[in-house]
Amino acid sequence: MEIRKIRSGETGSIWRLFHDTVHRINQADYSESQLAVWAPDEYDEPRWVSRFIRTRPLVAMDGKFLLGFAELDEDGRIDLFYVHHARQGEGIGRALMQRLKAEAASHGLSRLYCEASITAQPFFEAMSFVALEQRELERRGRRVPVILMEYRA
Template sequence: MIHLRPYQPHDLPAIVALFQASVSQLTAQHYDSAQRKAWAPAATDMPAWQTRLASLELLIAEDGQSIAGFIGFRLDGYIDLLYCAPAYARQGVASALYAAAEQRLRAAGTRELFTEASLVAQAFFAGQGFSVQQVQTVTRGTVNLPRMLMRKTLELR
């Protein structure tokens, strides 16, 4: 049984470990080994993660034992992070996290959502009603990682 809750600072090590496992294990169809290592390096800069997460609203999905996934977003509509633990991939965790974030953003009056989706996440976001606006490349060191700028307009309810 998955339930959602707000992020707590003590979650940071588990969040970073989940991120690294997700990138390492769930993106191999779209990104080679060098790209995955550049995206989620083994040496973690925890202060950089703390700074990044401090600027976001974060929701955690957990099953009572472990963290199954997380989403980080801003009230301006930017979805910065959405990751699932490999053991929970394709089990509705990302959908539940996204739905809760969208509900929060609607309540805040946000009318447009946007994200920079990896090639792996592109299909998920398309399924949520996002469309590709632009192909982008982000560079980590000497490694290029393709991604998609995607947007969705929230209809008034």
Template sequence: MEVQIRNATNADAPAISRTIVDALRESNAQDYSSDIIDQLVQDFSPAAVLHRMTGRHVLVAVIDSRIVATASLDDNVVRSVFVDPLYQGRGIGRRLMQRIQSIALGRGLKHVCVPSSITAEGFYASLGFKKIRDEFHQSERTIIMAKTLKRCGDA
């Protein structure tokens, strides 16, 4: 299984949307009500994804010409990290996060934060992110996490 990580293009928006929606409906649905999932699905329509792409550095992971994961960087905030449920647990999310952090370092950022779902909190913690606080958007709980970035050789 060869995974290619590349910058997303506008033409990728429908496939990115599909990947996110599949992850929301299968993975995140274990931790959130169907009402919250339904709202999030609307928030990640192809048009909404395309609109968000204008202000973010968006990456996709591709296997056999199929987009199987995505992640983005919006200033110092990591956003929309999703892996197709069929490909979860294979290190793809970890590789995307390594690339995102590399981009952040290249921009001179010292810290990044991520608004994590309940579902992904353990994943981000395994990457060295620390919980800062909880935020609630109506009944949707989001865990704000942060990480200090270090260049190779930094103490």
């Protein structure tokens, strides 16, 4: 497995992994209407390309197969963190998190935080994040519950 920064032309595969993982993994904790506003079926390529130019996410690759990806903002916020729905439990998320933590440390960040899904909360806790509070995000007129979580180095 290789972990590196996104390359040109990979945006569509990242969006597909995001969409499919949300709809297949998070369905245990969220309603169909919540999933639909969280990860809509329409791929807005200009929006995603613009986002990834700004955030430059890390991707985990097995040859040409995308295993997962993660974004780290300059202030330590992890916005998107996803592992392919068929490859969860294989250590891919752990490896991505180790790289995020190393990247954060190299930028002098001692705090990472995220608004994790209910489904992802156990993973983040296993990565030494602490749950601070439950929140609701507004997405296209629907409320989606998340957990504000924090890691301190």
